[in-house]
Amino acid sequence: MRAERNGHSAARSAALAADPRNGSTPAAAPARVVDLDAAERAAADLLAALGAESDSAHLRETPRRVAQAYAELLTPVPFNATTFPNQEGYDELVLVRDIPFQSLCAHHLLPFYGTAHVAYLPGERIIGLSKLGRVVDLFARDLQLQERLTTQVADWLERRLHPRGVGVIVQAEHLCMSLRGVQKPGALTVTSALRGIVKDDSRTRQEFLSLVAQGR
Structure with missing residues (x-):
């Protein structure tokens, strides 16, 4: 043992x-x-x-x-976040939507879980699509606050890719709200982190929000 x-x-x-x-x-x-x-x-x-x-x-x-x-x-799974030159000069948003995740609330040690929507506007480097999901899991395996999880994913992408913009939206149900206290099962908390053009340019920001909302 x-x-x-x-x-x-x-x-x-x-x-x-x-x-x-x-x-x-x-x-x-x-x-x-x-x-x-x-x-x-x-x-x-x-x-x-x-x-x-x-x-x-x-x-x-x-x-x-x-x-x-x-x-x-609480054990993050390391991975090789290989990036590639943006040889095609792709200059539109790259979005992976509805990434499922689960984490632990730092205040009550109870789970919170939901979906993340992660996008970036490429500069000179791009990254494999699966890595956007892995980055979410990387930070979710911690004693977390949803706000911090959201900003950590956005900041990681900024540091790693130096993109022209980043957008991250996280939607989650917190069992510390569903099972105790206010007891509101099904209530979703939504947090966002916007960087670069996605934050500063209203048209790009609206495009990101519209793409996230598609199919809902």
């Missing part, structure tokens, strides 16, 4: 050490080290504090499962 945990932690640390979240491919970033043994003990203490019957057959392995689940949810 301990060897499995140590292996999991080592793999996680290695993945974080090669983390491209700062715009490089891959790049060093501060590693979050997960102590699965300590996390399991903390989960067991939480269950006990909540009055759960820890000797129940259904709860006996729950602390271990909780620790491993959070470690997985």
Whole structure:
């Protein structure tokens, strides 16, 4: 069991050490080290504090499962963000719409999930379409605020591609709003981050918003 945990932690640390979240491919970033043994003990203490019957057959392995689940949810998956010269001189928006994602609310440790719409206006470099989805996942695997997730994706694209413009819209349901507190299931939070021409030029901004809205 301990060897499995140590292996999991080592793999996680290695993945974080090669983390491209700062715009490089891959790049060093501060590693979050997960102590699965300590996390399991903390989960067991939480269950006990909540009055759960820890000797129940259904709860006996729950602390271990909780620790491993959070470690997985908080482990970003590194990737090679290869860019290419814009040899065709493409100068219109590139948009990938309805990218599904899930993340964890930094305030309550409850999930929030939804879709992201990511666009950029190419300059001299372009990037593979699948990488726009990977960038969303890269930042979603963290204890997050939706506002920060949105700006992180936009800033990463700016740093990596130096495009003429960037547009990111994120729509998500937060379980901390759906299951507790105000208890409004189905309510969506929408955040946006606009950069360059997409922000400054009203026609380009409207084109981006119209493309996102198509099919709705």
